[in-house]
Amino acid sequence: MRLLIAFALAAACAASAAASTPSGPVIGSKRFTESYILGEILAQASGGKHRPGLGNTAILVEALKNGAIDVYPEYTGTIAKEVLKSEQRLDLHGLNRQLEPLGLAAGYPLGFANSYALGMKRVSAEKLSVKTISDLSRRPELRLGLSHEFLGRRDGWPGLKSEYALPQAPRGLDHGLAYEALAAGEIDVVDLYSTDAKIARYDIAVLADERGFFPPYDAVLLYRREAAQRFPAAFRTFEKLKIDAATMVRLNARAELDQLAFADVAREFLGHKAEGSKGFWGALFAPDFFRLLGEHVALVLGSLLAAIAVGVPLGVAAAKIRGVAQPVLLATGLVQTIPSLALLAFLIPLTGTIGVWPALLALFLYALLPITRNTHAGLTQVPRGLKQAGTALGLTAKQVMSEVEIPLALPTIMAGVKTSAVINVGTATIAAFIGAGGFGERISQGLALNDHAVLLAGALPAAALALVVHVLFELAERSLIRIPLSSR
Numbered sequence: 065m066r067l068l069i070a071f072a073l074a075a076a077c078a079a080s081a082a083a084s085t086p087s088g089p090v091i092g093s094k095r096f097t098e099s100y101i102l103g104e105i106l107a108q109a110s111g112g113k114h115r116p117g118l119g120n121t122a123i124l125v126e127a128l129k130n131g132a133i134d135v136y137p138e139y140t141g142t143i144a145k146e147v148l149k150s151e152q153r154l155d156l157h158g159l160n161r162q163l164e165p166l167g168l169a170a171g172y173p174l175g176f177a178n179s180y181a182l183g184m185k186r187v188s189a190e191k192l193s194v195k196t197i198s199d200l201s202r203r204p205e206l207r208l209g210l211s212h213e214f215l216g217r218r219d220g221w222p223g224l225k226s227e228y229a230l231p232q233a234p235r236g237l238d239h240g241l242a243y244e245a246l247a248a249g250e251i252d253v254v255d256l257y258s259t260d261a262k263i264a265r266y267d268i269a270v271l272a273d274e275r276g277f278f279p280p281y282d283a284v285l286l287y288r289r290e291a292a293q294r295f296p297a298a299f300r301t302f303e304k305l306k307i308d309a310a311t312m313v314r315l316n317a318r319a320e321l322d323q324l325a326f327a328d329v330a331r332e333f334l335g336h337k338a339e340g341s342k343g344f345w346g347a348l349f350a351p352d353f354f355r356l357l358g359e360h361v362a363l364v365l366g367s368l369l370a371a372i373a374v375g376v377p378l379g380v381a382a383a384k385i386r387g388v389a390q391p392v393l394l395a396t397g398l399v400q401t402i403p404s405l406a407l408l409a410f411l412i413p414l415t416g417t418i419g420v421w422p423a424l425l426a427l428f429l430y431a432l433l434p435i436t437r438n439t440h441a442g443l444t445q446v447p448r449g450l451k452q453a454g455t456a457l458g459l460t461a462k463q464v465m466s467e468v469e470i471p472l473a474l475p476t477i478m479a480g481v482k483t484s485a486v487i488n489v490g491t492a493t494i495a496a497f498i499g500a501g502g503f504g505e506r507i508s509q510g511l512a513l514n515d516h517a518v519l520l521a522g523a524l525p526a527a528a529l530a531l532v533v534h535v536l537f538e539l540a541e542r543s544l545i546r547i548p549l550s551s552r
Contacts, residue, residue: 087111088107088110088111088113088298089112089113089135089291089298089299090115090132090135091106091107091113092116092127092128092132092136093137094117094118094119094121094136095117095497095508095511095512096239097240097316097319097320097326097513098137098178098257098259098315099136100117101330101333102174103115103116103136103137104116104329104330105305105330106135106305110295110297111298112134112295112298116326117505117509118418118497118498119409119497120212121138121142121146123412124136124138124286125147126418127412127417128168128286128287128288130417130418131288132417132419132499133499134287134288135286135288135302136287137284139178139281139283139284140155140170140281141179141219141280141281141282142219143159143163143170143284143286144159144279145217145218146217147286148162148163149218153280156170156173156284163286167289168287169287169288169289170286170287171285172287172299172302172303173282173283174283174284175307175308176311176312177282178259178309178312179257179278179281180220180257181255181256181270181273181278182197182200182224182255182256182270183253183254183263183269184206184252184253184271185252185268186267187267188252189269190269194206195271196271196273197224197272198228198274199271200228200230200232200253201228201229201230204231206252207235207252208233208234208235208254209234209237209246209253210242210254210255211237211238211242211255215234215236219277219278220255227277228275232253237251238511239512240511240512241511241514242254242255243260243262243266243514246266246268256268258270258281259309259312259313260313260316261313261314261316261317265321283307285302287299307333311333315333320513320514323513325350326509344517344520347517347520347521348520352505353525356501356502356503356505356522356525357525357529359500359501360489360492360493360501360502360503361529363424363488363492364488364489364529367424367427367431368431368481368485370431371428371435372481375396375484376435376436378436379392379436379438379439379440379477380443382439383444384443389440392436392440393437393440396433396436399430399432400433404430405494405497407426408422408426408494408495408498409498411426412498418499418500419501420500422498422500423495426491427495431487433484434480434484434487435477435480435481437480438477438481439473439476439477441476442473442474442475443473445473445476446468446472446473450468451468451469454467475541478537478540479541481537482534485534486533486534489530490530493507493522493523503522503525503529504522505522506519506521506522507519507522507526510522
């Protein structure tokens with residue numbers, strides 16, 4: 065019981081921390097280098113809180129609408145095509161006219177544009193005489209590796225394929241890994257951001273968009289209208305921030321090529337001293353280690369407690385009530401088939417927020433099956449003779465359940481709880497993609513940078529935590545088995 069109370073307190077602390085009101089604006093960012101850097105610059109300049117790597121445009125916009133964040137860096141073409149679903153090329157005035165009913169606004173131009181483009185290794189492009197996007201239509205054998213968001217955007221692959229009659233079937237690939245895949249010869253064409261530092265590093269030829277398919281992508285801030293009134297000093301600071309294209313390329317290079325942390329790149333830009341790269345051990349035991357550990361543990365324990373509270377009674381009902389077993393086990397099993405990112409994306413509009421609450425709900429749903437199934441299995445495997453013996457001794461049905469069946473089924477139930485706990489330690493890393501924190505935050509940043517040290521600094525603590533949880537539950541299970549039935 066004391067352990068369960070501790071679980072509840074940990075979950076309550078996590079929820080309380082997530083719900084606390086920051087002194088400055090809450091700034092979001094997407095899962096690519098430039099967005100991480102701009103998010104850090106905005107947060108450090110304004111004294112706000114940065115919620116990094118929240119996913120794609122749809123998730124960030126939903127977070128703006130429900131107040132989970134106040135502002136994030138975006139591009140005019142993306143606002144027009146993805147947020148407003150407009151076929152027109154809108155200036156800031158036109159964007160704001162259509163954003164007003166949503167309670168949003170676009171403004172505070174940052175001073176540079178970051179356009180979409182397609183690129184090839186220069187030596188390959190020259191060899192095949194590919195200079196423009198339309199030239200790709202003559203080369204169906206070329207292998208395209210495109211970022212997942214680009215594959216689904218209105219101003220991405222679907223429209224580009226139609227505009228240029230492109231015959232290729234592209235592969236989905238994380239943008240942070242695309243350049244290395246191109247250099248290794250695994251793909252031939254990638255989508256680019258025009259301010260990517262790796263364009264020059266890998267000697268990539270940018271293919272001309274001769275039909276002008278891509279709209280202008282001027283960097284601006286997309287924000288909640290009321291946030292400008294709530295944080296006037298911060299927005300006055302945003303108005304002074306100016307970054308030209310060459311500077312943005314340099315900032316991206318500091319992160320991607322020099323392996324400098326996003327926060328340090330922002331400090332450097334703002335004129336403060338950067339701490340510099342510290343290698344794997346520095347990344348592992350960075351100042352955010354205990355914060356990430358606390359967030360990760362709270363997510364796992366909070367969701368596990370809720371799953372025990374619901375899953376055990378469900379398992380009992382499945383074992384005791386005729387006709388309930390198959391619907392219950394089928395329903396909990398179906399949840400396991402839903403991809404975690406898809407479930408998290410679905411839960412954001414359902415809960416009206418990003419971060420802890422949708423993450424806890426998703427982890428709770430994933431933890432239900434092992435607990436429910438093992439509770440059902442443990443109870444149905446209790447020998448009928450033992451239950452009859454209890455009845456013959458004068459025990460009521462309720463007493464037979466509490467004094468005979470539950471104690472005998474307890475090792476099986478505990479095995480289900482242990483399985484759910486270990487699974488949730490790993491699954492909780494995905495929660496970082498919607499701002500719930502934990503060690504997945506490092507994994508997300510490592511993917512964006514293709515930085516193996518940062519990736520391992522997130523993956524190894526999560527794996528170690530899973531091992532610790534497994535050992536603790538093994539010890540708890542053995543302790544429970546040693547306790548005599550009469551004292552339970």
